[in-house]
Amino acid sequence: MLHKGLAQTISDTTTLTLLPGEHWWGGVVRDGHLMPFDSAYSIDLWANNQGNQIQPLLLSDKGRVIWSESPIKYAIASGTIKVASYGSEIKFAHPDRSRTLKDAFQYASQKYFPASGKLPHQLLFTKPQYNTWIELTYNQNQNDILTYANKIVENGLPAGVLMIDDNWQENYGKWQFHPGRFHDPKLMIDSLHQLGFKVMLWICPFVSADSDIYRALESKGYFINEVDTKLPLIVRWWNGASAVLDFTNPGAVRWFQEQLRSLSDTYNVDGFKFDAGDSYFYKDPLKSFKEVTPNEHTLLFQQFGLDYPLNEYRATWKMGGQPLVQRLHDKGHNWNDLQKLVPQIALQGILGYPFNCPDMIGGGEYGSFINLDAVDQELVVRSAQVHALMPMMQFSVAPWRVLDDRHFEIVKKAVEVRDQYLPVILDLVEKAAQNGEPVVRLMEYEFPGQGYHQIKDHFMLGRDILVAPVLQQGITTRAVVLPKGNWEWKGKTYKGGKTINIQVDLEDIPVFSRK
Structure with missing residues (x-):
């Protein structure tokens, strides 16, 4: 009923x-x-x-x-x-x-929201992630995906998690590789594994209304329905209009689980990027198998990620303490959005979401990278440097395509700097699974009552690493607020309890260690 x-x-x-x-x-x-x-x-x-x-x-x-x-x-x-x-x-x-x-x-x-004791897959933290969205957009295909992966390695970046984004599938809800763009998807994924990548696929809770799978699922009652017509509710989203799976219905849950398992078993897919599921897609009036709030419809979509240590969500509700990767919403290719990364990812931490990703390096708007003259190379570099000291860093735009040699080398240096601090990041991640504490922390969180509540361009990695990334265009000096104590950067020790001004070159990521 x-x-x-x-x-x-x-x-x-x-x-x-x-x-x-x-x-x-x-x-x-x-x-x-x-x-x-x-x-x-x-x-x-x-x-x-x-x-x-x-x-x-x-x-x-x-x-x-x-x-x-x-x-x-x-x-x-x-x-x-x-x-x-x-x-x-x-x-x-x-x-x-x-x-x-x-x-x-x-x-x-x-x-x-107590910590579960579980972690997402360690590779999400230890190596950069690579998402095919910006380079391929809606032309996800076997040849270009393999080319992208090979160029990652050829250009000196380490293999990590590779996410194949939207439109690899035949249709929304028909979760099979499109035969016109993928002649041998099993061979493709085997090849990616041989290069050292783990592979995730983009997936969502929508079903295209003009597909054969829609008719099959409608006959089983697996969709959310309109109140008056009792026909499947059609919602408008960024890719058109689709029916929405009803995960209050155990049958729909089993069906979706079967789709994921089939992709894992048939092609050795390692995990999934679960997109959409936003609560605003479930506004009343609607009918579902069980009565729940729109927010709980979002929560029910999150249950699937718990079966896959390689997961990613952008929209979640009340999943604090769980081993789900929480990505920040899409950022633009501009300095204003870059400056939002620190306070937003720090807020994720105190809401109970420590396993977080600050969206895509340089921003997630593919249109910003079509005309190379419009690409701000300094912004891409500074974005990579912010990501480097956060729990995860995710590339999408190919830096070797949009950057000159100098800027690309600085991006690779940021990845090397991350490697230096990786033991600290991994220790904090592992502790977060046990005690729930944030990895990226507000200054106020670690140094209460000292007037740091409004600082939005510094963050702490645990208690002893202070990161003051450069978030403004073209600056050569940077003001850094150092709490009391002794702090070291570039081999020099600074006495805290005051604000200092430091010289910052394009290559610099100001990272201060408490001594």
Whole structure:
């Protein structure tokens, strides 16, 4: 029997008065650069994930926590936070001895989204990832994929995870290699394995309405339906209009699992990039096998990634502590978006998502790389340098195609710098699987109450590595805020507790180690 989706009904509300000097983070990863929240901010998380991860969680640098098991909406204005929940009690906590942002996170993590003890595949962290999207866009084909992979190795970059992006398949929902573009997909994947790559395939929860698989799945009742017509709901997304699989239906879940297993068993595919699944695709009115919120439809799509250590998600809901790779939403090829990487990926960490990827190096808009005269080579270099000290780094645009020799060599040097700090990154990743703590951390998280809450262009790798990447065009000096203690960079020791100015060349990634 089909059920109507749950109504958007407020079940609980609360208002908190801000403490003197209190600052708040949480909720929406895409707005991480706006945090801590200004004096006026509001958002509604019902069917609204803003194209990225969300969590019904708010955290304060005074150790206070707000949580609900259901979607929330909240507004900050005039010294208060007003919160409403759709379906569950709002839980407010200020535990004893909880005085900092770290205290608040650790309490929330242990109580609401404890670490699973499991990790995504280690290769996602140890080597760069390569996504075929920008180079091939909708012309994913066997010959060009092999050419891309071979050029990675020929140009001196290490083999890692290779993601074959959208349009490798016959149709949305018909998850078979397109026979016109892939004459022997098993041979292709075997060849990629021989080069040292693991292979992931792009996949989504949509089914093309004019395909034969649509008719078969409709007859089984595996789609979300419209309320009035009882026909499959057709949603508009960035690639057109499609039906949506109903993962509240056990039959649809089994069918989708079978598609993934078939690709793994038949072709030795190693894992999957799970795209779409955004909660805004599941807005009422709709009918599904079981009554759930739009956000829970998103959550149900996430269950499949737990079976594959090689996974990636861009849109998730309430999956803190789980071994899922969380990618930031698509970034443009511009300096403004580059400056959002640090606060957004740091926010992922305190929402319980430590296994994170800062999108594609240089940005994910393929149109920016068609005209080479429009490519900002300095931006690509600085983007690679930011990625190099984060949990993962992902290439898509081929740097050897869009960069001159000098800039490409600097990008390769960034990969080498990453290798130097890889033991630190891996140690933090492994600990995150056990205790949930972020890998990339806000300055306020490690150095509370010292006025660092507004710093959005530095980040900590654990407690002892401070990274101050260059995020502005054409600068030759960089201001770095050093906490108290002694910090070393390029063989020189700096006394902390103050702001220093350093010379930065194009090759430089300012990384300070606490001594």
